[in-house]
Amino acid sequence: MTDHETLPAEEVEPDEFRDMMSGFPSGVSVVTAIGQDGLPRGMTCSSVCSVSLAPPTLVACLRHGSPTLEAVLAGGRFALNLLHSRAESVAVLFASGDPRRFDMTPWHSGPTAGGPHLIRDAHSIADCTVTVTQRVGDHVAVFGRTRLITRHQQHSPLLYGLREFRPWAAT
């Protein structure tokens, strides 16, 4: 008898995959960009990973059809706002689809090579230019070369796992 259940990949349902990945907690970010209409776009994103140190490159996976993705692709640049532990309500807001989300949180437009900065809610911000994009199923993997890093480390990072938000616990 074994504790592990192995299924062929073609039998794995989306809910089962989501359940499994919920056991892989991560930080929480808001990816932001300026749209072609000059207005800010942004979405909560935890599918983010560091890719390369030289050049400094990260990847964020954004759902196909997202207005935020459209703005990122059109402008070729974005900001990755890493949320701190007091920013759970902002993570929920930027996952809600609410078109007024930027009216409800302080932000500024950020540098030329990047995107809007969530000045109250991010502990760190990476401004990036898009280097590679790859459609994978219902998402697009966006690789960004980091051009500028801004840090405000007064609070610990916000985490998300098992479908719950948690602050990084200081020991």
Ligand SMILES: Cc1cc2nc3c(=O)[nH]c(=O)nc-3n(C[C@H](O)[C@H](O)[C@H](O)COP(=O)(O)O)c2cc1C
């Ligand atoms: C904690 C958390 C993490 C999320 N991570 C992602 C992600 O990595 N990629 C993604 O496409 N959507 C992710 N979402 C869902 C989007 O935030 C949500 O679909 C949002 O409405 C998209 O905004 P948009 O309509 O402007 O694209 C996440 C939601 C939550 C609550």
